[in-house]
Amino acid sequence: MKNQAAIKKTIKSLFVSTALKQDRSLYLMFLPVFLYYFVFCYIPMAGIILAFKEFSPRLGIFGSEWIGFRHFTEFFTGPKFFNVLWNTLRINIMNLIFGFPAPIILALMLNEMKSRTLKRCIQTVTYMPHFISLVVAVGLILDFTKRTGIVNNIIVMLGGERTAFMSESDFFTPIYVISGIWQEVGWGSIIYLAALSGINMDLYEAASIDGAGRWRKMISITLPGIMPTMVIMLILRMGQMMSLGSEKIILMYNDLIMDKADVISSYVYRLAFGTAPDYGFSTAVNLFNTVINVILLVSANHISNKMSEVSLW
């Protein structure tokens, strides 16, 4: 009896020690991942204090002098504030109005196609611009929209006049949005096609028996079927209303069209790496942007949660 208890005990301790060892190997495996996040994500977060400091390279981040909210008041009262804010919003709103429905419409049109081979071909071809690197894509945009470029050739062919599109700021937003649709419409349709393929075929059959036409079926079956996907994608868009990647802007803009093309992120970039670098100011503008982005994303998610019980988290 006593013996048995002792055996039980040793077995138990054996298990516990292997469990610990097992856990230790898990920790060991996670260590490099933890280090990456700690070093490359959390240490830079501490660097955000730069937004409240006058950065001096000699003194470093922690030695530099505190100046409170001066960078922020300077930014909010400066001439650039409304300019970059409005540019960011305008480009995003245009992207939402035209860029958001485009892949949905493409998916619906592809869904109505009878020939599967042709459908596959069109899908493959429309994905193509997604695989052209951004630098090359912008290179194409700049070349096609120049005075002697192909877009102008087509305009002249149709009886219009030549314009140097990238020298006139009014054309920047349309070019940005249209080229964005060209790059991503095919790729963006994949997710909706996936949602479409998940719709129960019986519904269509039942509707046909009830005498519903194609249009009626699209309104009553197809659109409700992809609604959850649409809502999620819309929330994602709304949450990014104030964030606009700087990469495409930096590649596209030039001095002539800066008044309509400069957005918050490209401004942050120029403040840091332009002719007169100001690290503190750049960090402050970026922090302002981050705070707004988080608020937008959280509230967009909250709204959708209330409305349709679809949410990101």
Next chain:
Amino acid sequence: MVEQKTFGSALFDIINNVILIMLSLICLYPMLYVLIASVSNPIEISMSEGLLLHPLGFQISAYEAVFTNSDIWRGYLNTVFYVVAGTMLNMMLTVMGAYVLSRKSFKLRGIFMMFITFTMFVNGGLVPTYLLVKGLGVLNTRLAILLPTAINTFNLIMTRTYFNTIPDSLEESAKIDGAGHLRILCNIILPVSTPILAVIALYYSVAHWNSWFNAMIYLDDRTKWPLQLILREILILNDSGKMMQDSVTIDKLSVAENIKYAVIIVATVPILCVYPFLQKYFTKGVMLGAVKE
């Protein structure tokens, strides 16, 4: 299913097909234009009107200039290095992280998940990250390209979600045999996860292939530049002057425009030839990513 073919329905089919075919032509034509223009006579191209449908004059001097240019070749080799080394690092870290975070027995997994997800919303931003890279002493080294992008949080979470769906019963026998976590990961989890591994490896490689911004701010040394940064110089900053020195043609100025087109072809065709065959992995990735946490 018997469907009545009405006139309206047939008309719709025709219009639908026509619009979609036109859309594909719009997607296809830019690359076709570049291909045609790259072998055409640059002066004729600049004076041409209307759509370009066939080469105007035929010359391949631009390709000669591109292929004999050392910047392009070095850029290509650098990019291959960044893609291969970077993706290997990405995969190692992502798989290890995803494995640990998918262990139900791991007590801290909730906390670590939050630790990771938080970084998707808040980050230090441009300057603090730059100062960190500088502070680590890796500025102007290849590590500055590889380390800051060593993990993509989205890919990590996607992989973890996939690992979560693997039934526990698969691991049971290995556990009874006393296999450690590394053995379970390599012998049991990875072999049944090839779909997700293919998807994220592709995502990581494409990201490395396309990346130029980090190289622009972290690398001064041209010999370490990836191809995309060289392309930016030629295509965006309009600086094909540097390429001219090696150019073999007499009419150097006129060939400058052609070099642009030839460079685009040389830099893009490899990917465009490969992606149709990998398409199913990419589309699978979009769907895996769409699965809610």
